[in-house]
Amino acid sequence: MDYTQIAIMAVVIMTGVGVVFGFVLALADKKFAMEENPLIGEVEEALPKGQCGACGFAGCAKYAEAVVLDPEVPPNLCVPGKAEVATVVANLTGKVAEATEPKYAHIRCRGGAGIAKLAFNYKGVHDCAAAKLVQQGPKDCKYGCLGFGNCVKACPFGAMSMGENGIPVVNKSLCTGCGKCASICPQHVIELIPISAKVTVSCSSKDMGAAARKACTAACIGCGLCMKNCTHKGGVKVVDHLAIVDPSICRECDDLTCVDKCPTKAIAALVARTKKEENVG
């Protein structure tokens, strides 16, 4: 057999093998075609498709599949979708949607330019994680927002922007509470708070009073005045020289004494004062 013949045979055999396998596969695909539950597609259509993974599944398609096929999976797991999507999914799958309290991201730091003192001038990579590697960041306060906007870049819904003072701003109407920013922030200054929260602390510093004050004029100094003046016991607590608000207790309270008493305004009201208070004041 000369070489031309071998070459021709090789081409013929390879083509033949390829065609045979191709046909077998095509045939099998037809014969064993899997009807997918059409509900899965409908549910997926109803989800926001941010692919954020806040539901605990690997993307919206996986959650849609799970919620349709598994009776144990509740329809309200989609955090960005809020109650709206939960109701749609519940209607589609015939499950009962339990109320979910929508949440949004809140930056626990007000130490922007001119408020928080700088320890040194950072000229490295424009990235929070990189800046943190250099002596825990360029600010005197080692707990605050670094201001390089990793959260802004991470937000799948475009709800975050960098404020002029170097602290990110959350657009509450766009924020879905998926928590991507909170998980990416190397300083852990972002927390998710329920929409109904009335007061919140905008500082993460665990430094003692004088040290915290020296590093940043907006810091929580851990004086405890808010805790002492809290009318609903346990609503505000000071742990490690830092005030922490428990929204589940705070929502019952209309009194904003804690906000008034705070000497550095680290604790702030998120709601307008109630009518009763306005009359008094």
Add this chain to the structure above:
Amino acid sequence: MGAYFTLFIGAVLINNFVLTKFLGLCIFFGVSKNLNASIGMGFAVTSVITLSTILAWLLYNFILVPFGLTFLRTITFVVLIASFVQLLEIVIKKMSPTLYNMWGIYLMLIATNCIVLSVPVLSVTNNYNFIQNIVFAVGSGLGFALALILMASAREKLDYADVPEALKGTPIAFIVAGMLSLAFLGFSGML
């Protein structure tokens, strides 16, 4: 009978594909973090190797040899295995959803793996007959499963061990794999 037994033990222990021939290492390190996953993967690989080696043997001896095209074996086996795994996936998906949920994700990983290609290639280069071919394939697959399961058991324990900071994760897995490989070297005097 004795010859087949020798061949089988040889494929499982002495010429273990992972620990003495260093094939299939990507699955070996990728799937050995969890014992359950590694059992699934081990048996998925065993079945795919066995079936594709049988098909490859038939293709080689009835098509490639008569036409004098044995030099084409690697490329035809690649095509064969890729399409066969695809076919298997389609069939399993329809026939047994439970099995598909257990194995489905591994099947595609197997399609392009070197161990699945090397078993048929070695089998035809050694001129095994049909029965020898099956014995060799099953042995190789079980050898792989054995190595994977041993590795996964060791790595699950490693999660709780006090490993030096620099060696945490993959580095210590490589060291463990090296020790397992040394242990398997002990089998080389058996036959």
